[in-house]
Amino acid sequence: MVQSLSHDGSDIKQLQERDPDIVCVLKWLKEGQRPPRGRMKGAGRGVRILWHEFARMALVDGVLCRVVALSDVEQTQQIVIPGAMVPEVLRHLHGGPLSAHLPVERTLARACSVCNWPSMYADIRAWCDQCYACQRRKSPVPHQQAPMKSSLAQRPFQRVAADILELPITSKGNRYVLVVEDYFTKFVNLYAITDQRASTVAECLFNRHILEHGVMETLHTDMGRQFESEVVKLLCERLGVKKTHTTPYNPKSDGMVERLNRT
Incomplete structure (x- = not known):
């Protein structure tokens, strides 16, 4: 071997x-x-x-x-x-x-x-x-467990979803879009970024979204490496933001922003 x-x-x-x-x-x-x-x-x-x-x-x-x-x-x-x-x-x-x-x-x-x-x-x-x-x-988990339910927001900034969308590179060198959507208002913000490194995502979230719109109570993302990184976790911890994510290979709980990306 x-x-x-x-x-x-x-x-x-x-x-x-x-x-x-x-x-x-x-x-x-x-x-x-x-x-x-x-x-x-x-x-x-x-x-x-x-x-x-x-x-x-x-x-x-x-x-x-x-x-x-x-x-x-x-x-x-x-x-x-x-x-x-x-x-x-x-x-x-x-x-x-x-x-x-x-x-x-x-x-x-x-x-x-x-x-x-x-x-x-x-x-x-x-x-x-x-x-x-x-x-x-692996075989699917038996369905004796309670069904998963979508979390409903009752006010703005209570729950915000984020995702990364890859597009053809622009003349300014931007290849990705950070998509941020509020669960309650369905208001969407799009931020062009050059790469999807954790530091780039964290900096964009803070400087371009949070400083302009305010701190969300919960940030919900998929399990992408950039969102599960220590720098994003530290940002959420410092701001008192609860960080949640989708389950592995079943990103339905992030369906709102995923559907937006498909459009």
Whole structure:
């Protein structure tokens, strides 16, 4: 599996030598022993895990591996994956051509046959849980739950929706439109912006909308990265604005502004 990535043995060796946790193990192997337990106080979690696994560590063709005995006569060598390679390995393990988006336990078993890293189980579980393809493929939730209802506004600025609309780039370099609509009055404001970065969206919301029209009680958006960013959350927190969003893959609660964008 590791050989099929865009790294050969020399690349992996170089990345291991740049990884701060693995560098410690390489130093211990060169010295022939690991440091006493007392010296590990204050060390990072990754280094501590590798310290406990030191007896299984060995250099194979210059690459750090974890050697695991499968029986009295059989063993396997797991390449210790440096942190810089983990995202690529996760993509290949779970979503590669021969992976078929296996569940957590089977993805973990596949990983253990060839590689290892300190936070492997937690990383694989998080990767599988957040996998877009897997979420779309899951069976729908049974309908015993209470039906979702649209939130109705009873006064202006009680609930305001925002969305991003992409259009052909203009002569001024603007490619996107920040759409802001009040749920009660249905009044719409359109703001041309050059990009949809979180900082651009937050600055536009504050300087061009809030300062002119006032602070809304609730800001409702989809789950776009720019709206769920820390800078937008911080803006809402500082202004006392409640931030809500649509549910994943079911943006019906933001239907008002979505319908406007289609027109």
